[in-house]
Amino acid sequence: MNDTAQKLIDEASQLIVNAGYNGFSYADLAERLGIRKPSIHHHFPSKVDLVVAVVERQRAAIRTQIEALESGTPDAMGQLLAYVDYWKRCIEDQSAPFCLAGVLAVELPGLPPQVAAAVQGHFNDLGTWLARVMALGVEQGAIQLELEPKTSSQFFQTAVYGAMVMARAYGDPSKFTLVVDAFLARMRTAAA
Numbered sequence: 001m002n003d004t005a006q007k008l009i010d011e012a013s014q015l016i017v018n019a020g021y022n023g024f025s026y027a028d029l030a031e032r033l034g035i036r037k038p039s040i041h042h043h044f045p046s047k048v049d050l051v052v053a054v055v056e057r058q059r060a061a062i063r064t065q066i067e068a069l070e071s072g073t074p075d076a077m078g079q080l081l082a083y084v085d086y087w088k089r090c091i092e093d094q095s096a097p098f099c100l101a102g103v104l105a106v107e108l109p110g111l112p113p114q115v116a117a118a119v120q121g122h123f124n125d126l127g128t129w130l131a132r133v134m135a136l137g138v139e140q141g142a143i144q145l146e147l148e149p150k151t152s153s154q155f156f157q158t159a160v161y162g163a164m165v166m167a168r169a170y171g172d173p174s175k176f177t178l179v180v181d182a183f184l185a186r187m188r189t190a191a192a
Helices: 003-019 028-033 037-043 047-072 076-093 100-105 112-139 150-169 174-187
Strands: none
Touching: 003 028, 003 037, 003 047, 003 100, 028 037, 037 150, 047 076, 047 100, 047 112, 076 112, 076 174, 100 112, 100 150, 100 174, 112 150
């Protein structure tokens, strides 16, 4: 992928996080990057193509981060804490104040099918990893779950994304920390 395509994906990512799928156009991208709309269409014939590329790049990055966590942090609670700490930093410093796929998930009923499939893929990837980590944590004696790992991972995702909403709604990053830390505290065993 060339520099222009990367810049388009970078800029579209920011626009989506701030305004959602319907909150930006190719005209917005052209203005922000100082290029003409036909240049954008050259790289991404449609907005659907661009947004799918944005989501798929995020999914690839997350898969890479998960692989690094799993190989570098053998304990499950450490992996969960690293994941949560990533979002704490991003929300606090506003480098990524909200998950791009989370913004798009809110718009899911109105999204083109290809974009919806990519967004659902993100949540499936994340849920699969979280279920794996939670099962590992139970095996290690560091995590106690009220429900089986797959359902618990969905509750955890709900807590994380709900906490993002709270932080954004109140304009207060500490809301994210409050909610997620409370959830993690319920999962810790006395041994952890």
